[in-house]
Amino acid sequence: MTDSLFSRFSLRGTTIANRVMVSPMCQYSAPDGVATDWHLVHLGSRAVGGAGIVMTEATAVEPRGRISPQDLGIWNHELADALAPIAAFIRSQGSVPAIQLAHAGRKASKSRPWEGSRPVSPDDGGWDVIAPSDDPWPYEGEPPRTSAMTADDVDDVIDAFARAAERALEAGFEIAEVHAAHGYLLHEFLSPVTNRRDDAYGGSFENRTRLTREVTAAVRAVWPDDRPVFVRISATDWLPDRDSWDLDQSIRLAPLLAEAGADLIDVSAGGVHPDQRVPDPGPGYQIPYAEAIREETDLAVGAVGGITTPRQADQLIRNGRADLAIVGREHLRDPYFALHAAGELGADAEWPVQYRRAVD
Ligand SMILES: Cc1cc2nc3c(=O)[nH]c(=O)nc-3n(C[C@H](O)[C@H](O)[C@H](O)COP(=O)(O)O)c2cc1C
Structure with a gap:
């Protein structure tokens, strides 16, 4: 039988009610990394809205790893405790x-x-940042001081991901996703645009992918065997005229991530350099990357980017282009995207009993 948007999906011991996932989306609303009522209501509403998976925003594994001072974090137990009621x-x-x-x-x-x-x-609550090499993100204005990571820094980052995963487990999360996309730390190691190292973590494909593989393996080592691990990658840097990260390398990387313990590759793109040119940011603009990885590797993939309508999401699954339809901004517009999709597609999905009088 052909799978559809409302087919169940099992990975390891986890069964997901449908193929809709809420894409991770920073809310920049967590003072000192702490989840607040905003996060409970925001993420909770999308769960009420019927999405099969509700993914938190990027949650920093150490304070230096926050995008903004208001990012969500999980670098200590108090932060995990604040996330537990949400999970x-x-x-x-x-x-x-x-x-x-x-x-x-x-x-x-x-x-x-x-x-x-x-x-x-630093005077305004910022901090010095770390990266594979010491070139800063090309900001207009004064960038934060950027230092190339030492071997000890690399070990500390791997450990920070593993400890964060342990806390996430205690907080009750069932899926852990390693963020290796969008020009953040792990992607900075993957891409020759940002990685100029000459040690075991730079240069060759094997070396540039080492940190992402090691972080994935470290998360998998603490994550129970019956729960899935996802990895989000940028399939391409969208910098075809430079020595950069591209789809061929992503296709090579995906099975190595599976060997390291990943169960699904969440396929995004871009973010490593402001010179990137998105070829066509229209509907489903990144789906072909997810499809290519699925076709070439047989791995489960999630597609994200410009998925906004129930039919488009359903076709994606029915045509075997991806295993999950990952929906970002449309979920900001409509927390009940999945329930509305079920209505439009004639699929079974129950509105919460509290809301039945509005739909019966
Ligand atoms: C407000 C906002 C915050 C985002 N934060 C994150 C994030 O924390 N982690 C991440 O991997 N992607 C993040 N993204 C990217 C989305 O997850 C998604 O990949 C992107 O918006 C494309 O999907 P869409 O067209 O369905 O919105 C963010 C996007 C938006 C709009």
């Missing part, structure tokens, strides 16, 4: 709680988008 609520609505574990690398210490995404100086 429990998502689960209570029949959705699978997932957490994106992240380190922003050289794109850290910026103000929030609505404050201009400008570097924040």
